Amino acid sequence: MNDEHTPPPIDTPAPVADGVLHPLDPRFIQHSRVVGGITTTAIAAGLVLAMIIVLIAVDSMPRVLRLLIPLANLAIIAGLGILTWRWPVVEYRRCAYRVDRDAIEIRKGVAWRSVINVPRSRIQHTDVSQGPLERNFELSTLHIFTAGTEHSEVTLAGLEHSRALRIRDHLLTGGENDGV
Amino acid sequence: MTGSSQRLHPFSIVFLIFGSLKGFLLPGGVLVFSARNSPWEVWAMWLAIPTALYGLFRYFTTRYAFADDELVIRTGLLFRNERHIRYSRIQNIETVQNLLHRALRVFDVRVETGGGAEQEARLQVLSLDAVEEMRRHVFEGKQRSARDPALADAPVESDAAAAQPEGARVLVRLELRDLIVFGLVQNRGGLVVAAILGVLWEADFLDFDWMGSSSIRSLVQYVVDSGALQNWDLAVIAALAGIFVTFLVVVRILSVGWAIVRLYGFTLTLAGDELRTSCGLFTKVRAVIPLRRIQLISMRQAPLQRAFDRVELRVQTAGGDQGASVSREWLAPMLRRAEVDSLLADVIPGPGFEAMEWQGVDPRAWWRELRTSLRIIAVLVLVGMWFVPQTLLITVAVLLAILAYFAARGRARIFAFALADDRVAFRSGWWWRSTCLARYAKVQAIKLGEDPFDRRWKMASVSADTAGGGSHRITIPYLPVAQARSVFDHLGARVIETAFRW
Numbered sequence: 051m052n053d054e055h056t057p058p059p060i061d062t063p064a065p066v067a068d069g070v071l072h073p074l075d076p077r078f079i080q081h082s083r084v085v086g087g088i089t090t091t092a093i094a095a096g097l098v099l100a101m102i103i104v105l106i107a108v109d110s111m112p113r114v115l116r117l118l119i120p121l122a123n124l125a126i127i128a129g130l131g132i133l134t135w136r137w138p139v140v141e142y143r144r145c146a147y148r149v150d151r152d153a154i155e156i157r158k159g160v161a162w163r164s165v166i167n168v169p170r171s172r173i174q175h176t177d178v179s180q181g182p183l184e185r186n187f188e189l190s191t192l193h194i195f196t197a198g199t200e201h202s203e204v205t206l207a208g209l210e211h212s213r214a215l216r217i218r219d220h221l222l223t224g225g226e227n228d229g230v
Numbered sequence: 231m232t233g234s235s236q237r238l239h240p241f242s243i244v245f246l247i248f249g250s251l252k253g254f255l256l257p258g259g260v261l262v263f264s265a266r267n268s269p270w271e272v273w274a275m276w277l278a279i280p281t282a283l284y285g286l287f288r289y290f291t292t293r294y295a296f297a298d299d300e301l302v303i304r305t306g307l308l309f310r311n312e313r314h315i316r317y318s319r320i321q322n323i324e325t326v327q328n329l330l331h332r333a334l335r336v337f338d339v340r341v342e343t344g345g346g347a348e349q350e351a352r353l354q355v356l357s358l359d360a361v362e363e364m365r366r367h368v369f370e371g372k373q374r375s376a377r378d379p380a381l382a383d384a385p386v387e388s389d390a391a392a393a394q395p396e397g398a399r400v401l402v403r404l405e406l407r408d409l410i411v412f413g414l415v416q417n418r419g420g421l422v423v424a425a426i427l428g429v430l431w432e433a434d435f436l437d438f439d440w441m442g443s444s445s446i447r448s449l450v451q452y453v454v455d456s457g458a459l460q461n462w463d464l465a466v467i468a469a470l471a472g473i474f475v476t477f478l479v480v481v482r483i484l485s486v487g488w489a490i491v492r493l494y495g496f497t498l499t500l501a502g503d504e505l506r507t508s509c510g511l512f513t514k515v516r517a518v519i520p521l522r523r524i525q526l527i528s529m530r531q532a533p534l535q536r537a538f539d540r541v542e543l544r545v546q547t548a549g550g551d552q553g554a555s556v557s558r559e560w561l562a563p564m565l566r567r568a569e570v571d572s573l574l575a576d577v578i579p580g581p582g583f584e585a586m587e588w589q590g591v592d593p594r595a596w597w598r599e600l601r602t603s604l605r606i607i608a609v610l611v612l613v614g615m616w617f618v619p620q621t622l623l624i625t626v627a628v629l630l631a632i633l634a635y636f637a638a639r640g641r642a643r644i645f646a647f648a649l650a651d652d653r654v655a656f657r658s659g660w661w662w663r664s665t666c667l668a669r670y671a672k673v674q675a676i677k678l679g680e681d682p683f684d685r686r687w688k689m690a691s692v693s694a695d696t697a698g699g700g701s702h703r704i705t706i707p708y709l710p711v712a713q714a715r716s717v718f719d720h721l722g723a724r725v726i727e728t729a730f731r732w
Contacts, residue, residue, distance in 0.1 A: 152726040153722065153726055155722075161681070161682050162679070162680070162681050162682070163679065163680040163681075163685075164677055164678065164679045164680070165677065165678040165679075165718065166675055166676070166677045166678075167675065167676045167677070167678075167718070167721075167722045167725075168674070168675045169675075169722075169725050169726045171726070171729055172673075172674045172675065172725075196674040196675050196695070197548060197674050197697040198674030198675050198695035198696060198697055199695060199696070199697065199698070199703075200675075200677075200693070200695045200703065201674065201675040201677065201695045204675065
């Protein structure tokens with residue numbers, strides 16, 4: 051009974067620092083699909099517009115082309131559509147992160163894969179940012195800034211907002227030994 | 231907050247006005263001496279007056295003060311700016327003295343903290359005493375000053391190296407002979423030629439009659455018109471080759487001149503835990519770099535340097551390197567290969583390049599290098615088929631492929647890395663070799679990367695990011711996946727153990 055009232059020992063890592071590899075929030079897939087959908091729609095609109103202009107403006111066009119151009123257009127748009135639907139899933143599967151007492155490890159990339167390890171003591175500051183769409187899905191992006199050159203900024207998108215805040219708090223506290 | 235605010239040295243007026251007017255000098259001079267006198271350019275010269283007044287204004291509105299733990303610089307009158315720079319964040323202090331500065335015994339001082347692309351503070355100009363006071367404030371509070379008061383009080387800016395403070399040790403000193411070799415192996419002549427051409431262009435010397443001969447443009451015109459380019463007889467080729475060789479020789483001579491002007495009397499001194507460099511024939515550049523600010527050490531060797539068994543050694547501190555003078559980075563522009571490790575031992579005690587255990591990359595690395603080159607050659611051949619005669623194309627392609635083979639073999643052989651107790655090193659390059667070294671305490675992030683090609687070969691790369699700029703980074707390619715993983719984990723574990731201090 052008493053245990054409930056004793057504060058946890060200071061050395062106990064925060065709950066986020068469990069050293070386990072976590073996937074991103076599944077809502078990130080929906081979020082990516084919406085972002086991709088907007089882009090695809092814009093590209094599709096442009097393509098259709100260009101096609102209509104070409105079909106109207108060019109009189110002497112072989113009938114084969116008149117048939118082929120819309121078909122090709124349709125194929126491109128369909129391809130983009132499939133990509134928009136599938137890619138976020140593939141990307142989601144390849145993304146993961148692990149936070150422990152001393153560092154944060156971020157894995158991402160489908161073709162160009164990377165695992166980046168940033169020790170806590172090297173973090174200069176962090177940002178948690180939310181775009182309008184991310185806010186809608188209660189997601190946010192964690193930006194980690196180091197003094198490095200190539201990795202002066204490391205980002206991790208697709209975190210649940212409250213979790214991102216907890217990770218940020220964990221990364222920033224207790225770093226007094228880094229000789230600032 | 232201690233220390234009252236101070237003005238810059240009164241001579242600053244001269245330099246601030248001169249600095250503001252610099253942009254007008256060359257066009258102004260050209261206006262006076264050249265025939266081109268457009269009224270627009272004459273009128274533009276009147277802008278020089280407000281510009282000069284601005285220089286004066288800057289002198290009267292700039293003040294600096296040494297607070298307990300920060301340097302405070304106030305500028306401006308209507309739009310005031312107060313900049314606080316913590317001593318503990320200062321990466322290095324550089325003083326520059328051109329001939330005028332030297333005649334007036336004042337210093338142009340630049341302070342860098344590693345924040346942005348530019349130096350964080352530039353105080354032009356300060357007297358010797360003021361520079362001394364600044365150096366004491368910035369670098370005091372370390373045990374050194376308590377242990378050895380003589381060192382803390384000793385002037386850093388004493389002109390001759392002989393007057394170095396007690397306990398200071400000269401690590402590197404370049405003689406004139408070294409500079410000549412440096413100029414010969416380092417092709418800096420191109421810079422000089424570019425600068426001269428720039429001035430000539432500005433002054434229209436390339437256009438009107440010059441030294442009695444027709445202009446360069448009409449010379450080119452003449453060569454084209456004469457049809458010499460249609461029938462390449464031996465004489466033309468010989469003449470062109472002669473011009474080319476002469477040009478190369480002149481460029482090398484200019485390069486030696488450049489080396490002597492920039493690096494005359496180069497010395498690297500270790501005083502306590504500070505590195506001090508000093509060099510320059512006319513413009514003297516001195517820099518103070520605390521040892522603990524060194525982020526990355528890099529060693530480069532160009533083909534000619536290898537022939538002379540020389541290397542160049544640089545230190546990278548954090549922060550923008552674009553505006554900084556190169557001379558500050560130089561640990562030694564010119565050093566015998568065999569002397570590198572003993573110099574390193576003074577700068578970052580521990581195993582040097584020779585003492586470390588180097589590990590090569592995957593033995594298949596050369597084949598991947600070669601495949602990349604062959605792909606590029608294949609594309610070139612495909613493009614070339616439309617323009618180049620077939621026999622020539624095949625010959626060139628075969629020669630390129632042979633070159634690519636040796637390059638791939640060479641590059642793969644040189645790729646290597648070394649992990650020691652407190653540091654990681656990496657080397658690469660075939661003709662131009664680069665080796666760099668960073669202590670774990672200065673590594674900011676570690677990355678394990680796999681691109682699509684890597685995956686096909688079951689390889690990966692590992693890189694260690696530091697705050698030091700420079701083109702050569704620690705990025706170890708072509709490691710077998712398992713080894714890459716273990717190097718990545720090792721680095722991660724070692725870096726976490728150490729605390730990063732700016």
